[in-house]
Amino acid sequence: MKKSIISLIVTTSILLFTNSCKKDDHNHGDHDSINKVIMELTSASGNATLTFEDKDGDGGVAPTIIGGSLKGNTTYTGVIRLYTYHDNQYEEKTAEISSEGTKHQFFFSSTVAGISFTYTDKDASNSPIGLASTLKTVGSGTGVIKVILKHEPNKSAAGVAGGDVTNAGGETDAEMEFPITVI
Amino acid sequence: MQKWNFRLLSFKNKQIKSLITLIILFTSWTGFSQSKTINVKGRVKDAITLLPLESARVKLVESNQLVESNVEGKFQFTIEKEGEYHVYVSHLGCESEQYHLDLVSDTFIEFYLHHYHKHLKEVKIEGKAAALSETVSSQAIDRKAKESLASVLEKTTGARSMRNGNIAKPVMQGLYGNRLAILHQGIAQSGQQWGNDHAPEIDPLAANKIKLINGVASLEYKGINMGAIVLVEANKLTSDPHLHGKLNAYGESNGRGFGLNVQLEKNQPRLAWRLTGTYKQNGDRSSPDYFLRNTGARELNLSYHAEKTLFHRWKTSLYLSTFNTELGVLRGSHIGNLTDLNQAIGREQPFFTEADFNGSIGAPRQMVNHHFVKLVTKTNLDTIQSLSFTYSGQINNRKEFDIRRGSRSEIPALFILQHSHFLEGKWSLVNSKTITKAGVQLAYSENINQPETGVTPLIPNYSSLEPSLFFTHTIYYNQSSLDLGIRSDFFIQNIYTTTQTIPRQNIEFAHLFGNIASAISYSYQVTNLTQLVFNSGFTLRNPAINELYSYGLHQGVSSIEEGNANLTSEKSFKTSLAIQSRVKEVFSWQAQAYFHNLNDFIYLKPQSETRLTIRGAYPVFNYEQTHAQMYGIDLSTKYKITKGLDYNLEYSYLRGNNLTEGLPLIFVPANRLRSELEYSKSKIGNWENPSMAITGSYIFKQDHLNLSQDFMPAPDAYFLLGTKISIEKQIQKKRVNIYLQIDNLLNTNYRDYLNRLRYFANEQGRNIVIGMVMNY
Numbered sequence: 001m002k003k004s005i006i007s008l009i010v011t012t013s014i015l016l017f018t019n020s021c022k023k024d025d026h027n028h029g030d031h032d033s034i035n036k037v038i039m040e041l042t043s044a045s046g047n048a049t050l051t052f053e054d055k056d057g058d059g060g061v062a063p064t065i066i067g068g069s070l071k072g073n074t075t076y077t078g079v080i081r082l083y084t085y086h087d088n089q090y091e092e093k094t095a096e097i098s099s100e101g102t103k104h105q106f107f108f109s110s111t112v113a114g115i116s117f118t119y120t121d122k123d124a125s126n127s128p129i130g131l132a133s134t135l136k137t138v139g140s141g142t143g144v145i146k147v148i149l150k151h152e153p154n155k156s157a158a159g160v161a162g163g164d165v166t167n168a169g170g171e172t173d174a175e176m177e178f179p180i181t182v183i
Numbered sequence: 184m185q186k187w188n189f190r191l192l193s194f195k196n197k198q199i200k201s202l203i204t205l206i207i208l209f210t211s212w213t214g215f216s217q218s219k220t221i222n223v224k225g226r227v228k229d230a231i232t233l234l235p236l237e238s239a240r241v242k243l244v245e246s247n248q249l250v251e252s253n254v255e256g257k258f259q260f261t262i263e264k265e266g267e268y269h270v271y272v273s274h275l276g277c278e279s280e281q282y283h284l285d286l287v288s289d290t291f292i293e294f295y296l297h298h299y300h301k302h303l304k305e306v307k308i309e310g311k312a313a314a315l316s317e318t319v320s321s322q323a324i325d326r327k328a329k330e331s332l333a334s335v336l337e338k339t340t341g342a343r344s345m346r347n348g349n350i351a352k353p354v355m356q357g358l359y360g361n362r363l364a365i366l367h368q369g370i371a372q373s374g375q376q377w378g379n380d381h382a383p384e385i386d387p388l389a390a391n392k393i394k395l396i397n398g399v400a401s402l403e404y405k406g407i408n409m410g411a412i413v414l415v416e417a418n419k420l421t422s423d424p425h426l427h428g429k430l431n432a433y434g435e436s437n438g439r440g441f442g443l444n445v446q447l448e449k450n451q452p453r454l455a456w457r458l459t460g461t462y463k464q465n466g467d468r469s470s471p472d473y474f475l476r477n478t479g480a481r482e483l484n485l486s487y488h489a490e491k492t493l494f495h496r497w498k499t500s501l502y503l504s505t506f507n508t509e510l511g512v513l514r515g516s517h518i519g520n521l522t523d524l525n526q527a528i529g530r531e532q533p534f535f536t537e538a539d540f541n542g543s544i545g546a547p548r549q550m551v552n553h554h555f556v557k558l559v560t561k562t563n564l565d566t567i568q569s570l571s572f573t574y575s576g577q578i579n580n581r582k583e584f585d586i587r588r589g590s591r592s593e594i595p596a597l598f599i600l601q602h603s604h605f606l607e608g609k610w611s612l613v614n615s616k617t618i619t620k621a622g623v624q625l626a627y628s629e630n631i632n633q634p635e636t637g638v639t640p641l642i643p644n645y646s647s648l649e650p651s652l653f654f655t656h657t658i659y660y661n662q663s664s665l666d667l668g669i670r671s672d673f674f675i676q677n678i679y680t681t682t683q684t685i686p687r688q689n690i691e692f693a694h695l696f697g698n699i700a701s702a703i704s705y706s707y708q709v710t711n712l713t714q715l716v717f718n719s720g721f722t723l724r725n726p727a728i729n730e731l732y733s734y735g736l737h738q739g740v741s742s743i744e745e746g747n748a749n750l751t752s753e754k755s756f757k758t759s760l761a762i763q764s765r766v767k768e769v770f771s772w773q774a775q776a777y778f779h780n781l782n783d784f785i786y787l788k789p790q791s792e793t794r795l796t797i798r799g800a801y802p803v804f805n806y807e808q809t810h811a812q813m814y815g816i817d818l819s820t821k822y823k824i825t826k827g828l829d830y831n832l833e834y835s836y837l838r839g840n841n842l843t844e845g846l847p848l849i850f851v852p853a854n855r856l857r858s859e860l861e862y863s864k865s866k867i868g869n870w871e872n873p874s875m876a877i878t879g880s881y882i883f884k885q886d887h888l889n890l891s892q893d894f895m896p897a898p899d900a901y902f903l904l905g906t907k908i909s910i911e912k913q914i915q916k917k918r919v920n921i922y923l924q925i926d927n928l929l930n931t932n933y934r935d936y937l938n939r940l941r942y943f944a945n946e947q948g949r950n951i952v953i954g955m956v957m958n959y
Contacts, residue, residue, distance in 0.1 A: 031638070032588060032591065032596070034798075054796055056683065058735050058794070058796060059684065060683065061684065088685075088687075096588055103588075171518055171586060172519025173519060173798065175519075
């Protein structure tokens, strides 16, 4: 009896060991995370490309941020593109945000006096998304443009359609500050 | 001339055996055996004081005869024909029980009843060893049918729950998660114990009996053992040859929930078995002022327990269970970054609160399946030695769904499959003066993240092979007993993960840990009514996988957690002293004081770095080690004001300190004061055992905490009032108990420090529960 118990233990443990984890099952990065956001600002008097890149997401490597220089008293057309990084390459996710427009909204603000934003796109419910917008500068100054992307915000809450994030709720999918100079 | 034959039978009763220990002493006086009628005489006594119990009600179900015991505890009745009978014994303050008797001749029966303490303050001599334990009985569990394991446990003095809304996990004397083993049928519950929002996958209704064990007795179990373990067991199978069962149903107002539990059991000539099934569900819970959106839950559990003797000497038992649940997580608690959290904290009502009740469950949610099998075979080698072998296997399948873009909300963001196996050989020797047990155990578990999530897992894949040995020895000497025990566990672990740097690459780690745990318990019966129990134990705990390797964003609290592969084992030293005493029959009290020293205590330390990511800035927490201490006292008293009127008062106090840093420990339960006034009678008209209780709980504010240690100050103290009315009736062969329970009677708005949702929402408001337990 004892012998058979011992042999049972031994065979079971061998069986268990040989049936070990498949080591290649790991995910290499999130399909959900946003790792790069590009905001293209174009105008008759010049363009700027603002970039925020964070390949390792929650990881310890600091993101790469490229700001820009804008001209005063100018109207810029803003277009946002987003990318996710997995399996060592970028995949564009802009279309995913746009097709789920009712569930997303960008919010813009700036510390530079006089800068204002207007949404120029609409989702299926006629509420703004923010993938397309216009930016107007007034006087000169140095500061940042802050862009927040909310997932499942309450788009009908007070002030949200006008670009005020206060009552939006939802989950922040991206929140970036681009350093800018207005000359 | 009468000739007395004594037979000592140990009955496997249908319900909980630990609270009412029944010893039936049969005496047949053969001199009257010619007579057609059978005289049944007996006596009912208190098992502890051995004093006779007056007014105990003994009911013979088949003949519908009911007698009450007299001042001397004696009763008698006469039956017209021999045969099988069911006897129902009840007494004020004791749990009502049904037993099966085969009456062929005049019989003398003695019932030894344990008084049942509503707040379960009894220091039990567990396995005759001087271990401290508290037990939640089957009857108490039945009448808390709607509760989870953690909530049921919370009714004991030292226990609390760590919550994420309706997801609750037990906290015992400040220990939880990786520091508190939960044993299901004596087997360490596998699963994802590291997560504060991962509830143990056990159905209390299938288990019947929940025990808290301190001291040496806990050393024979595999699982982290830092001075307290939670043991969830099924009752022994019935000895009754008839098919019996139990139907337990309830409905509740808050969350519009209901539940149904059915048990069937029978002792067939060759096989004793029990089958249990539970279904529960509820929709959105509500706080006093608003619905808690997406806090619904569903649960479906089945279990089967069978026992049979093989080859005439191997008593073999099989236990199978499956636990399946789907749990919603408060929609408004799903947030992105710290700005979101701060915004949520300041709100009157959580985001996404809706005016209407919602019964469905959406993301974020958890779906968990847990399957369990245990096979034990036991034989007696001689009159004092026995040998047992156990195999147990578990599969834990956990999926957590987040709110995701695309249609990925239907794809889990976390999907872990864990397989565990356990083998044990145990030898025990029971003499009149000593008990010795020794065993060898081998456990293996494999934790695999399923790749379809598309999300980097928080916990890596790993496998762990864990051989263990234990030895315990108990010596009785006059009024005292001494327990000594030692166990040793080895962990051979392989971890498969990816690098945190880009480009990500697979990487493997291996760890070898050796743990040792030893304990000593000493119990001394000072007088008949006073007992002292001293416990002291030293335990090494190896760092858990999440403490070594978790890496990433902890969404719920908007912080980044980083494991630390260089952690060493935690050294725990816990000492406790308990006193239990009775002052006559009217007043009893129990106190347990404990001191817990933890060297190299593993905790999440906030780092000075705030990490900037594309989703905003996050605070970073790393697993580090410190010197910590916890100490506390659990106190409970019971006062019998007059016959039928009882008053209980209990208090628990706990402090935790991080000595190296000079800071309080976080997640230490706040102190609690609780009292209950209960009025009960033996009958009103045809109704039996009517009782009414009012319970008041005061939970203090956790003020032993610095403001900088949390995102918001600890919630204020609160007071909750509850009530319960219960009544029983025998309807032919069925015993029916009906109860009405109201929790949070005053509809108080409050938040609790141990609930993660304290940042987002108030706790549940008033809940009216109507339930029925029918034994047949």
